[in-house]
Amino acid sequence: MAEAEPTTRAGFVALIGEPNAGKSTLLNRMVGAKVSIVTHKVQTTRTRIRGIAMEGDAQIVFVDTPGLFRPRRRLDRAMVAAAWGGAADADIVVLLIEAHRGLTPGVQAILDTLRERMGEGQRVALAINKIDRVKAEALLALVQKLNDAYPFEKTFMISAERGHGVDDLKAWLGAELPKGPWFYPEDQIADLPMRMIAAEVTREKLTLRLHEELPYQLTVETERWEEREDGSARIDQIVYVARDGHKGIILGHNGETIKAVGQAARAELMEFLGRPVHLFLQVKVRPNWLEEKERYSEMGLEFKDGD
Numbered sequence: 001m002a003e004a005e006p007t008t009r010a011g012f013v014a015l016i017g018e019p020n021a022g023k024s025t026l027l028n029r030m031v032g033a034k035v036s037i038v039t040h041k042v043q044t045t046r047t048r049i050r051g052i053a054m055e056g057d058a059q060i061v062f063v064d065t066p067g068l069f070r071p072r073r074r075l076d077r078a079m080v081a082a083a084w085g086g087a088a089d090a091d092i093v094v095l096l097i098e099a100h101r102g103l104t105p106g107v108q109a110i111l112d113t114l115r116e117r118m119g120e121g122q123r124v125a126l127a128i129n130k131i132d133r134v135k136a137e138a139l140l141a142l143v144q145k146l147n148d149a150y151p152f153e154k155t156f157m158i159s160a161e162r163g164h165g166v167d168d169l170k171a172w173l174g175a176e177l178p179k180g181p182w183f184y185p186e187d188q189i190a191d192l193p194m195r196m197i198a199a200e201v202t203r204e205k206l207t208l209r210l211h212e213e214l215p216y217q218l219t220v221e222t223e224r225w226e227e228r229e230d231g232s233a234r235i236d237q238i239v240y241v242a243r244d245g246h247k248g249i250i251l252g253h254n255g256e257t258i259k260a261v262g263q264a265a266r267a268e269l270m271e272f273l274g275r276p277v278h279l280f281l282q283v284k285v286r287p288n289w290l291e292e293k294e295r296y297s298e299m300g301l302e303f304k305d306g307d
Helices: 023-031 074-089 105-117 136-149 166-176 194-213 244-251 253-273 293-298
Strands: 009-017 049-055 058-064 092-098 123-129 155-157 218-227 233-241 277-285
Touching (some): 009 166, 023 058, 049 166, 092 105, 123 136, 194 218, 194 233, 233 244
Parallel strands (some): 123 155
């Protein structure tokens, strides 16, 4: 007797685009929970965070790639390699661009690389984000221009922040994924280890608190995670910075900055985990952390040699 064809669908969708195009906001909107870190600073997403969204009988596993840009440092190279690796492994790629910025040199470079790297039959859709920032006629002209530049399978006009058009994109993705069993239990929203999610939450709070002062050369690692008998979790984290001066910025006057960051991160982790959290933060100076292989492993990135 022939095996019954599965009624469920499952697959990987890679969101790619320039830094700050709105990929994390779109991911969070589709998943319905805050999985990827959203800030107004560029290049905040370092790892391929997967958010999981259910759409009818389909399970969409999103690969939220670091923004694609011209890499200068070792960390940049690792991030860009992770982004293209995520795109190559996906069933469908969605290129997200900002309506008001249009076909920038950065977007053109992504289109050129898509042509080079994406194999025959790789499905690529276009999502034009922040459509509320431009007039309708300019938007239509941009759609034409972009589709002339690359053979997109479908084009969506959305506002990730407001939710416009997002349901249409999600419904199309769900219907187009391959038939097959789900990869994850239905109630699981991210496959990123909780230790890494906790580190990302703290890094986001540092970014929001410090704005322009924040050194890019920092990373947060969850050093210890202890499950307590009363159901709470004790989380110890280290903020690594490259210079003594950076340590002072993060600690703040009388330790006020790090204390406020810790409180904000703890509140969000308690909401995320649904139970009490005891969070302890330390700031350490490691001048060469950008060149240390284990820091990259902790962020889920490959250590790249060469220039």
